[in-house]
Each structure stands twice: as C-alpha cells, then as structure tokens.
Amino acid sequence: MPQLGLLPRKAWAALLSQILWSPYTACTRAVSSHSQVAEAVLTSQLNPNQEKSDFIIKTPKGTRDLSPQQMVVREKILGMVVSCFKRHGAKGLDTPAFELKDFDIAGQFDPMIPDAECLKIMCEILSGLQLGDFLIKVNDRRILDGMFAVCGVPESKFRAICSSLDKLDKMSWKDVRHEMVTKKSLAPEVADRIGDYVQRHGGVSLVEQLFQDSRLSQNKQVLEGLRDLKLLFEYLTLFGIAEKISFDLSLARGLDYYTGVIYEAVFLQTPNQAGEESLRMGSVAAGGRYDGLVGMFDPKGHRVPCVGLSIGVERIFSIVEQRMKVFGEKVRTTETQVFVATPQKNFLQERLKLIAELWDAGIKAELLYKNNPKLLTQLHYCENMGIPLVVIIGEQEMKEGIIKLRSVASKEEVTIKREHLVAEIQKRLSDS
Amino acid sequence: MPQLGLLPRKAWAALLSQILWSPYTACTRAVSSHSQVAEAVLTSQLNPNQEKSDFIIKTPKGTRDLSPQQMVVREKILGMVVSCFKRHGAKGLDTPAFELKDFDIAGQFDPMIPDAECLKIMCEILSGLQLGDFLIKVNDRRILDGMFAVCGVPESKFRAICSSLDKLDKMSWKDVRHEMVTKKSLAPEVADRIGDYVQRHGGVSLVEQLFQDSRLSQNKQVLEGLRDLKLLFEYLTLFGIAEKISFDLSLARGLDYYTGVIYEAVFLQTPNQAGEESLRMGSVAAGGRYDGLVGMFDPKGHRVPCVGLSIGVERIFSIVEQRMKVFGEKVRTTETQVFVATPQKNFLQERLKLIAELWDAGIKAELLYKNNPKLLTQLHYCENMGIPLVVIIGEQEMKEGIIKLRSVASKEEVTIKREHLVAEIQKRLSDS
Numbered sequence: 001m002p003q004l005g006l007l008p009r010k011a012w013a014a015l016l017s018q019i020l021w022s023p024y025t026a027c028t029r030a031v032s033s034h035s036q037v038a039e040a041v042l043t044s045q046l047n048p049n050q051e052k053s054d055f056i057i058k059t060p061k062g063t064r065d066l067s068p069q070q071m072v073v074r075e076k077i078l079g080m081v082v083s084c085f086k087r088h089g090a091k092g093l094d095t096p097a098f099e100l101k102d103f104d105i106a107g108q109f110d111p112m113i114p115d116a117e118c119l120k121i122m123c124e125i126l127s128g129l130q131l132g133d134f135l136i137k138v139n140d141r142r143i144l145d146g147m148f149a150v151c152g153v154p155e156s157k158f159r160a161i162c163s164s165l166d167k168l169d170k171m172s173w174k175d176v177r178h179e180m181v182t183k184k185s186l187a188p189e190v191a192d193r194i195g196d197y198v199q200r201h202g203g204v205s206l207v208e209q210l211f212q213d214s215r216l217s218q219n220k221q222v223l224e225g226l227r228d229l230k231l232l233f234e235y236l237t238l239f240g241i242a243e244k245i246s247f248d249l250s251l252a253r254g255l256d257y258y259t260g261v262i263y264e265a266v267f268l269q270t271p272n273q274a275g276e277e278s279l280r281m282g283s284v285a286a287g288g289r290y291d292g293l294v295g296m297f298d299p300k301g302h303r304v305p306c307v308g309l310s311i312g313v314e315r316i317f318s319i320v321e322q323r324m325k326v327f328g329e330k331v332r333t334t335e336t337q338v339f340v341a342t343p344q345k346n347f348l349q350e351r352l353k354l355i356a357e358l359w360d361a362g363i364k365a366e367l368l369y370k371n372n373p374k375l376l377t378q379l380h381y382c383e384n385m386g387i388p389l390v391v392i393i394g395e396q397e398m399k400e401g402i403i404k405l406r407s408v409a410s411k412e413e414v415t416i417k418r419e420h421l422v423a424e425i426q427k428r429l430s431d432s
Numbered sequence: 433m434p435q436l437g438l439l440p441r442k443a444w445a446a447l448l449s450q451i452l453w454s455p456y457t458a459c460t461r462a463v464s465s466h467s468q469v470a471e472a473v474l475t476s477q478l479n480p481n482q483e484k485s486d487f488i489i490k491t492p493k494g495t496r497d498l499s500p501q502q503m504v505v506r507e508k509i510l511g512m513v514v515s516c517f518k519r520h521g522a523k524g525l526d527t528p529a530f531e532l533k534d535f536d537i538a539g540q541f542d543p544m545i546p547d548a549e550c551l552k553i554m555c556e557i558l559s560g561l562q563l564g565d566f567l568i569k570v571n572d573r574r575i576l577d578g579m580f581a582v583c584g585v586p587e588s589k590f591r592a593i594c595s596s597l598d599k600l601d602k603m604s605w606k607d608v609r610h611e612m613v614t615k616k617s618l619a620p621e622v623a624d625r626i627g628d629y630v631q632r633h634g635g636v637s638l639v640e641q642l643f644q645d646s647r648l649s650q651n652k653q654v655l656e657g658l659r660d661l662k663l664l665f666e667y668l669t670l671f672g673i674a675e676k677i678s679f680d681l682s683l684a685r686g687l688d689y690y691t692g693v694i695y696e697a698v699f700l701q702t703p704n705q706a707g708e709e710s711l712r713m714g715s716v717a718a719g720g721r722y723d724g725l726v727g728m729f730d731p732k733g734h735r736v737p738c739v740g741l742s743i744g745v746e747r748i749f750s751i752v753e754q755r756m757k758v759f760g761e762k763v764r765t766t767e768t769q770v771f772v773a774t775p776q777k778n779f780l781q782e783r784l785k786l787i788a789e790l791w792d793a794g795i796k797a798e799l800l801y802k803n804n805p806k807l808l809t810q811l812h813y814c815e816n817m818g819i820p821l822v823v824i825i826g827e828q829e830m831k832e833g834i835i836k837l838r839s840v841a842s843k844e845e846v847t848i849k850r851e852h853l854v855a856e857i858q859k860r861l862s863d864s
Contacts, residue, residue: 087791087795088791088796089796110801113784114801120791238784334522348542352545356552356671359519362519365519
C-alpha cells in the first residue's frame, strides 16, 4: 500500500487508533470522533472520491473558527455520539482504540456479533440526531470481489471498477457503465453482467436470492460473504433494526482496506425536504471490517480482526447548521436556568445571597453585575439569552418572606414562599 | 512588553481568549480549561518562577499520552470544572472568551461583583474536587505597588522585589530578605519594612487594620486597593465563602499584567496527609484582574476591564493521580451498568434481544461476543471491568418469564419478572 508511505508508521498507527474499533478482546471498544483529527478523518473517509493523500491533508478541518452558537451545536452532536458509544461500553474519549500487544488472543469472538453492534450504534446515533429517516447500505468486500470475478472483470481492474461503482449514488447506471467501458476499458458484456447485480438492493431476501444465483453460488468468496450477511441480518432482526438496513450490491466504499462487511449511512429526503434544495444530504456514517489493516503494523504480521465505525461529525454539523438556517432556529449559548432580578435599588446584597443559594443547590444562575440595574434591562437580558426562569426579589417580598418566580416565555408570575424557592425551581426544571 | 513579541499578535489574542474572562458585557463568561493549550498555559501560569517564554513554549504539555484510566480521571476533573463554569452562565467550551469588538460599553458593571464570583467559582471547583481543605490567598496589585512605594523600594526594583516575594511560600522570610538585600541590592531597612507587612495575613479585619496604618494610608493606590478588598470581602461573606479567603500581603504572582485584585488557591495539608510525602501540593488555581492587557491589542487602546480565572487542570490531575496511587484506588474505564450473561449454550439470540431492549432504554450494557461463553468468564469480566449489575438469562428463566438480576459486588441474586427488568434496573441505577 504505497499510499500509506506518505505518513510515518507511528502516525498511521495513531490515525488507525482513531478510526478503528477492535472487538478483539472481549470488551466492546468504540472510537469517539471527539478530537479534531478524528472528525476530519471521518469526514474525508466518507467521501470515496478523495485520494488518500487528501484524506490525510484534510485532517485539521475541525480547527475552523466556530461561533459560540456553532460550538453549542457541535458539542450537542458530539455529546450524543459519545453517550451512544458509552452506552455500548466504549472506553474513554481520545483513548487509543486498540493496542498492538496481546493481538495471540485473536479470534476470541464469534462472527458478526460486533458487526451487528456497529450497525446498532449507527442506528441509535442517526435516530438520536432527529434529522429524519435514514438508511444504512450494507455490502461485503468478498461479495464484491467475487461478483467481479464471476462477471469476468480482470483482477487488475478490480480497484478501478470499484471506484466507478462508488459513483452510482450520484450517477445513473448508464453513465457509470459508460465510464467502465470507455475510460476503464471493460468489455461491455462484463459491464452488463455487473449492472445486473449492482442495481439490486433489499433485505435478507436478496441474500437468499443470490445464494440461488447460478454464477455467484459457484464463487467461494461470495458464499462466505453471503453466509456472514445472512447471520448479520439475523442479529439485526433481533436488534430490531433490520428494516433500516439495505443490502446493496453497488456499495463499494473507496478505501480498499476493508476485508468483509462494509456499510454506509445516508439520510433520506422526504418529499417535503426535497424542495429545500439548500439541504444537501449525503453519507454521514460509515464503516466495516478491516481484518488486514492492523496486521500490516504488527511485527509478526498477525491478521487482526477489526470492525470500524465512523461518524461524519463535520458533515452532520453542516446539515444541522443548514437546517437551522432554513428553519430560523435559535441556539442558546449558555445553559443558565434562572436569573436573579430585582425592581429595587440597593438590592445587590439580597441578590448575591440569593444567587449563592441557587449555585450551591447546583442551579445554573446569573445576575447583572450592577448595583442598580433596571428591571426591564434584566428581563430583556433573559429574553435575549433564552433564560427560562426569573426570580424577582424586592422590598415588599422581603417583608412578607415571599418571592416571585416568572416564566420568561409565558410572562406568568407566581408568588411562592422564600424557603420553597430552590425546591420549586428544581421541580420546574425537572418537569421541563 | 517585549516578552510578548515572541508570539504574533493573533496568537496572543487566541491565548488570551483561553485564559481571560471578561465581565465586560452583562453576561458572565468563563473560560474552560478543556483544550490542551489552555491547560498547559494554566499550569505554567501557576508557576510564578517560570519565565514568560517558558509560559508559551510549555503549551503542548497536555499532549502526553494518557492511559484509558488517566483519561477517565482527566475527563472527570474537566467535567467538574466545566459544569461549575456552566452553573455560572459560561458560554460553550473552547469559545473565545471575549471579542475585541464592542469593547465602547466598557465599565458597564459595578466593582468587585465579577471578582467575587470568580472566587466563588474557585471555591465551588476546589470543594467539588474533594481533595481536602483549601485556602485562597488574595492581594491587590495596587496595594503591593503602594506598599513598595511607602517602604522605599525604587520603582525600577518593583518587579525584581515582586519575584523575590513570590518565593515566600517556599522559603522563609529570612531567606527572602537575604535575597532582596544581597541579590537585588535592596536597603536592609527597606526590606525590613516590607517584612513587617508581607508576613501578615487575615480577613477583612486586616483590611481595616491597614486602613489605619500611618504609612500605607497616605498612599492613594493602597487606599483604592483596600476599598476594593473591603467591598470584595462583603460580597464573599454574602456568598458564604469569606472564611476560605485570606488577605495575604505576600501574594505577588509572577505575571505583571495584573492591575487589581489577584488570587491564588492552595490545598492545605492535614496533619495526616503531611506524612504522605509523595503527595505534593501547590497552587492549583489562580487569577485576578487584568484591566490593562486586552487594551494593548485594541486598536483604539481602550482600557478593558477583565477578570481571569484559571484552573491548573494538569496539576490537579497529578495530585489526584498520586493520591490514587497512594490509596490504591481503581478507576473504571467504561461506564457500563449492566452485563447480559447466560449459563446456557446457544443462547445468543435471547441475549441479543435482551441487550437491545436495555440499549433502547438508554441503559449502558455489554455482552461477550461469543456464542457460548462460560458463565464464570462472564462474571469475571464484570468483576474486572467494575460492571455493577448482571442480568442472567437461561432456559428455566425463559420458561417461567423471569430473569435473574445479580449484584456483582455483593453476589446477591434476585429473581424478577421479565417485563419488570428495565424498570428494576433503572430504579437500582438511580438509587445508587
């Protein structure tokens, strides 16, 4: 793999540790896409048309300057991804996902279980994003290679034909076929045989159908791949996500280190959304099995089973951003829950005592750094910052041992006993 | 400030944005020490003996390789710091803490309110760390300068004498005095006058005492500083933290861009801990008022009020790490709450269905990627990984519609109805 020569071995190992997920030991380990490097790698990885050198050069993409609003959105997306990884037993963020030592316990897991969990994780993350319906295309490198072989593609052309295939999500089969025949010099009848397969997609029934295919069923690699896919679909059904997964013979993925199952997720445009041309959708998550890759860095050359899962955080971030623009959504840049206000002059002391009580109860609270702020200024501040609750304290309230609690959105005010304030705020916050 | 010349203006502005906290607009903004740059700057900043060039060069300190265990500890510390910042209305992580535009609304806040909040935040963070008792030393740059002046220190020697003073937490007054007189050529009687002041510390009563001091009370700068400190202590009392703060005339802080109040936090060693020599304590948080610094980068040269607060995350991390070594504490590297186990062969399907139910309920769950794992292997895995609960499913349980829930620590097992499983787990997790 001469492309890898661009990076020193150590850098590649570090890169791998960011993008791979090894089910190698018994525990599940997932890689978070938290660091900027990982994000950028992930994003590039999702663009199969990029050269590998680009794949590396693009890594500092995440360093672009972000506004506080953008930071909030980004943190929310990352938070969701990370919490899903943790739900599946992931080790801490930025943790190398695997170590090269111990790699003699290889094969300690049974087939397709971690692969199925990868797809489950992907489904949980994509559902959690609430960006609409999605589909995960699945294929297998062995089925792809075997299909090329039985169709009559010379082995030397596998990679070139693969990269043409990868364009099927943007181009029609007619155009892809044209490229294969004219640019890649593939015999037209071979291209037609490929076309017959790669335009099919479906669930486990397609797997069964291909088992019966007279040509494919002669190929050992294809049979291995189909057997694994059948098992995978069994597990996906148990996980309740089979209907989100489409076996798609056109899915090729640009990176040639995949050795088994490969997958790629796309958001589906609803008829409504199709009108909003500004919302560009695309592949937002991807992964697969890379059993050969890690072995290249192992001094003993062991073949190390690995499944990888990458979330294109930067791309998801762009989609969310565009969508927010289209729908005019606002983002809060702070998490402040309560604002401490007063209509009275010389009430700083009471405000400070009160806010300390809120902070000590773990409530996120703010006040204006002024001795005598105007009430309207304080209320405007809450509206601008999206702070939901205002506590209002004044002389009359002090005398009576009460306090006013105001909802910024509804402008409703209730009067409550001073000693019930913290409990009432906590109740309201947990209800909302 | 020729030292700043080492960095381009933009880099400095970025650095500042990491370490400063501007109470400039009405909202409170805090700087997280989340990024590696910030951490490193913070750590160096806490070592007053370092030159400024070091201060910059040391920035990539946070990039050292961390084990999964170390990552967990680091994330916990950072999480605590960040959640405290958010409680005080901080904007998103890695967000520039201030922008140079708008800076014409300067002076929109009243004195000492944000300074008091900085100290409150520091107290909350240091208490939250649960590393024992702590103290925050407070002084004021104006009091320090004024004191030097009334003691007879030539203005050209202020910085040199300041840096000697900074050593008072490691050296005796006798040794510091010796350095001042022999190395810094200070007149012995001037050093003695300084010694009379810098060995004093206390609360607001010391402020009152110095107001009466015949020499100090003649100095305008000192009076300004004392007036502010008096107001600060009033607010600290309202915040309920006055007893954690010590007005300490020896606190000088190495960085000379402070213009007003300065503070520095140390953990206090209890008699017990003093025996554990391996636990090195030191300054873990610091800050102050930097009204002049930002103006240097403002084209119009506006004087911009700023208060800064830095948490020495790397140092705190070291303390926690050492302490964990001493006490032999273990760290979990995953957050998995429940393990799905079986004593039975060929039970993978049931395990997968069950674990998907747990994941979908938001429960962090794992299983072994084996068709037929041994029960003992599964239970050992839970012990090793610190997973608290095990769900055990077998043929008998299936038939009766029940399931076993086992506490890994106590080895107690209860039998519950299958349909109550998720609720029971959620109840146990929220109780613990």
